[in-house]
Amino acid sequence: MTALEQLLGSNFLPGFLTGMSVNFEIAALALALGLVLGAVLACGRFCGRFIAAAAGSIVALMRAAPTFVVMFFLLNALPRGGGFSGVMIVAVSLVPYTAAYVSDSVIDALRVLRAGSRLGGLLILPNIARAFFVLVMSSGAGAAIGVPEGITVLLREAVKMPSLGEKLALFMIGVACFGIPLQAGFAVIRLVQRRLGRTAPRSGTKLAHGGALPSEP
Amino acid sequence: MSSRSVEPRRCAECFRLGDCLRVVAVWLGIAGALLCLFAGAAYAAGPPDAALAQLLRDARAEADTPGACAQPAVDRLVRIYCARQIRVGVRTEYPLFATLNEGVRSGYEIDVVRAIARRLGVGVEFANVKAATRIPMLADDSVDLVVATMGDNTQRETQARFIRPHYYQSQTVIVGPRDLAVTGWGDVHGLNLCVTVGNGSNAEMMSRHARLMLFDDAEALPDRLADQTCTLAAQDNSFFDYYFTDPGFAARFSVKFGLAQVPWGMGVALTGADRLARALDLMSQIFHRDGVFLAAAHANRIGERFLRQQQVRWRRPECNTDTGSNDPGCVIPPSNATLQPTRFSAGVGAFEAWFGRLTGFPLQLPMLQTQPAWLLFLDGIVNSFILIVGVLVATLGFALLFGAAMASRWRLLRWTARGITIVLQSSPILLTLVIAAAIIRAFFTYSPAVALGSAIVALGLTNGGNAGQAIAEAYLSVCAERAGSHISRTDLFVRALSRAATQIVAFLINAAKGTPIASFIGAPELLSALTDISSFASGRATTYTLVLIFYTGIVIAVVWSCRRFQRFLERGRLLV
Numbered sequence: 001m002t003a004l005e006q007l008l009g010s011n012f013l014p015g016f017l018t019g020m021s022v023n024f025e026i027a028a029l030a031l032a033l034g035l036v037l038g039a040v041l042a043c044g045r046f047c048g049r050f051i052a053a054a055a056g057s058i059v060a061l062m063r064a065a066p067t068f069v070v071m072f073f074l075l076n077a078l079p080r081g082g083g084f085s086g087v088m089i090v091a092v093s094l095v096p097y098t099a100a101y102v103s104d105s106v107i108d109a110l111r112v113l114r115a116g117s118r119l120g121g122l123l124i125l126p127n128i129a130r131a132f133f134v135l136v137m138s139s140g141a142g143a144a145i146g147v148p149e150g151i152t153v154l155l156r157e158a159v160k161m162p163s164l165g166e167k168l169a170l171f172m173i174g175v176a177c178f179g180i181p182l183q184a185g186f187a188v189i190r191l192v193q194r195r196l197g198r199t200a201p202r203s204g205t206k207l208a209h210g211g212a213l214p215s216e217p
Numbered sequence: 218m219s220s221r222s223v224e225p226r227r228c229a230e231c232f233r234l235g236d237c238l239r240v241v242a243v244w245l246g247i248a249g250a251l252l253c254l255f256a257g258a259a260y261a262a263g264p265p266d267a268a269l270a271q272l273l274r275d276a277r278a279e280a281d282t283p284g285a286c287a288q289p290a291v292d293r294l295v296r297i298y299c300a301r302q303i304r305v306g307v308r309t310e311y312p313l314f315a316t317l318n319e320g321v322r323s324g325y326e327i328d329v330v331r332a333i334a335r336r337l338g339v340g341v342e343f344a345n346v347k348a349a350t351r352i353p354m355l356a357d358d359s360v361d362l363v364v365a366t367m368g369d370n371t372q373r374e375t376q377a378r379f380i381r382p383h384y385y386q387s388q389t390v391i392v393g394p395r396d397l398a399v400t401g402w403g404d405v406h407g408l409n410l411c412v413t414v415g416n417g418s419n420a421e422m423m424s425r426h427a428r429l430m431l432f433d434d435a436e437a438l439p440d441r442l443a444d445q446t447c448t449l450a451a452q453d454n455s456f457f458d459y460y461f462t463d464p465g466f467a468a469r470f471s472v473k474f475g476l477a478q479v480p481w482g483m484g485v486a487l488t489g490a491d492r493l494a495r496a497l498d499l500m501s502q503i504f505h506r507d508g509v510f511l512a513a514a515h516a517n518r519i520g521e522r523f524l525r526q527q528q529v530r531w532r533r534p535e536c537n538t539d540t541g542s543n544d545p546g547c548v549i550p551p552s553n554a555t556l557q558p559t560r561f562s563a564g565v566g567a568f569e570a571w572f573g574r575l576t577g578f579p580l581q582l583p584m585l586q587t588q589p590a591w592l593l594f595l596d597g598i599v600n601s602f603i604l605i606v607g608v609l610v611a612t613l614g615f616a617l618l619f620g621a622a623m624a625s626r627w628r629l630l631r632w633t634a635r636g637i638t639i640v641l642q643s644s645p646i647l648l649t650l651v652i653a654a655a656i657i658r659a660f661f662t663y664s665p666a667v668a669l670g671s672a673i674v675a676l677g678l679t680n681g682g683n684a685g686q687a688i689a690e691a692y693l694s695v696c697a698e699r700a701g702s703h704i705s706r707t708d709l710f711v712r713a714l715s716r717a718a719t720q721i722v723a724f725l726i727n728a729a730k731g732t733p734i735a736s737f738i739g740a741p742e743l744l745s746a747l748t749d750i751s752s753f754a755s756g757r758a759t760t761y762t763l764v765l766i767f768y769t770g771i772v773i774a775v776v777w778s779c780r781r782f783q784r785f786l787e788r789g790r791l792l793v
Contacts, residue, residue, distance in 0.1 A: 060773070061769060064730070064773045064776060065769050065772075067730075068731075068733045068736075068744070069733045069744060069764055069765050069769075070765065072744060072761055072764070073765045076431065076748075076760075077758045077761040077765075138646070139645075140647040141647055141734065144647070144734075144736075146409060146430065146444075146446025147446075148445065148446070150645075151648055152445070154648070155651065156445055156448070158655075159408065159448065160397065167655055168652065171648060171652050175643050175648065178644065178648075180643075182643055183642075183643060
């Protein structure tokens with residue numbers, strides 16, 4: 001029996017799925033925080049010139065801040081990680097990306113709404129859902145600080161695999177487990193976007209994102 | 218009668234013989250007793266004992282002198298007699314050495330402190346210290362003495378006066394799961410190695426390209442090993458000794474290998490504590506010779522090998538003198554941890570002080586202070602630029618490749634490219650990096666260049682695949698619009714590039730933003746370099762703030778450059 005067969009016969013899969021649930025938890029936390037901050041920043045961008053410029057600059061900075069560096073900054077620069085747990089550090093490190101993305105999406109949606117397309121404005125919902133799946137994938141960065149999410153579980157087991165072939169087979173299981181919900185989620189989003197696009201042909205909002213994924217944080 | 222007379226004579230002869238024997242025996246006894254007495258006296262009241270007794274007598278007398286205790290420059294030894302107690306900094310959560318449970322202190326170091334206080338004839342006031350506070354507390358006069366698992370190295374010798382001979386010795390060991398095959402540095406690439414900030418062995422671990430995860434306190438390490446946050450942990454063997462007494466821990470983990478040994482020293486302040494230091498030097502000699510340290514070690518079930526060796530050494534006549542603690546043949550030298558300062562370190566120090574006075578923020582720039590840190594920092598910056606440029610070029614190259622393949626006439630090529638793109642999209646970027654590193658390392662031995670190359674390929678593939686998909690979709694839409702017209706496939710492809718310019722640029726920016734993640738597979742870029750520097754130097758807050766500013770600035774510059782590139786691509790649409 002190979003090491004991989006032994007692993008699959010053990011309780012690896014339940015452990016891995018439990019780890020993946022942490023990825024979803026991180027993504028949900030990041031999205032919730034990002035929605036609040038992003039909405040505030042979007043409102044700011046519609047206010048007077050000074051506030052709009054300040055909000056725009058903040059969004060530009062947030063868009064440029066790499067998640068991985070933000071995560072290490074939170075972990076090391078704040079005393080005792082700012083009192084955050086590992087899960088929370090990863091979630092907060094994803095907030096700049098999320099807030100910037102939400103802010104842009106809200107502004108697009110408002111523009112389309114002002115142009116008279118209510119359904120076009122609703123395209124913000126699939127865009128937010130798309131961001132959620134991107135966040136799930138990006139939360140794998142937590143492995144670098146030992147957060148017990150899916151990638152961490154996978155890498156722990158991979159170091160025990162004696163051959164490259166077995167390691168790659170294990171990695172492919174991980175890719176499939178992450179990929180299936182992601183691709184299914186995007187398929188649903190594309191379907192919703194197509195429906196909304198058909199009913200709101202004048203809408204130009206974020207349909208440019210259709211097809212390829214939005215940039216990761 | 219004759220028998221009577223004979224008897225007395227014979228008895229007299231016997232008496233004389235017995236008397237002689239008795240006298241000889243008495244003299245032999247006296248000689249033996251004197252010999253034992255002299256030998257015993259030499260052993261029990263040898264030079265260190267006499268010197269110590271004299272030193273303590275003088276200090277006590279000075280403390281009893283009216284007004285002496287109020288003198289500002291009085292030595293700490295005298296002050297201890299003035300206060301009739303010694304203030305000692307000890308740890309609280311270092312099992313077997315110093316713990317504090319429900320107000321009760323116990324451990325080897327606690328017993329050593331109590332033995333010192335008994336010898337001085339004063340009480341003890343304990344203070345809690347941590348690795349990061351033990352030397353500052355000596356410097357600001359919060360404690361007279363620190364006995365807190367402190368390794369004696371050349372760097373710390375400039376911050377505290379270490380007592381010699383050393384009272385213990387430890388070795389940094391790498392501990393990990395039993396079923397993990399790690400036998401040396403070659404096996405630690407890609408594994409999380411958890412260390413405490415300031416550990417004397419961090420510089421060595423860093424030079425072996427281990428991926429370090431930093432912790433403030435050693436106490437967190439066993440828990441982080443248990444919950445698998447850390448794949449490996451590095452700490453003194455003395456620390457892990459306790460955990461290996463737990464059958465559960467011992468069943469799961471084992472010592473993989475060890476690093477250089479470090480002697481532990483008690484510390485006193487560099488200034489104003491000369492007589493206290495001298496008294497403790499002598500006391501430490503005596504404690505080794507008389508087995509006081511050994512008895513404390515035995516009572517607390519810690520390793521005794523070093524202390525047994527020291528006992529033999531300090532019983533030797535050449536070491537058992539009042540100058541023994543200064544004899545290089547008797548004492549162990551501190552481990553060498555001095556880092557060569559940069560030629561501009563003085564200026565950097567002055568700037569830090571000026572900035573601190575101006576803003577109240579304790580700015581620390583460890584990457585500019587020492588030569589190894591400075592070289593790491595420079596390498597990190599250069600490697601980051603190589604990585605970013607490499608990733609941008611790879612992303613663009615893969616985008617064109619995937620775009621062309623997905624827009625190809627050949628179905629097999631189209632579906633292959635699409636399949637690879639879907640797999641790449643489905644894999645979290647960290648996993649893609651690890652897979653790329655695992656494949657590339659199967660063909661090449663590890664080096665920083667190999668790690669950089671792996672990262673460039675992985676980030677380029679992921680972002681290039683997505684951008685390629687956007688190009689292919691744009692190509693299809695251009696084809697649909699131009700159906701029936703006679704435009705070459707090349708012209709259509711250029712037009713598709715123009716149409717997909719926004720997406721291409723978005724993924725180029727994404728690729729640049731993703732470069733710091735390459736540190737996860739050991740690419741020596743700036744984040745990785747500064748993490749290494751933080752492991753042996755202070756100033757983590759400044760260091761990570763700088764790395765955040767650096768990467769945010771780089772991404773802003775890339776965004777600006779990409780926007781120009783986007784305009785260039787969009788102009789292509791007009792030209793075709």
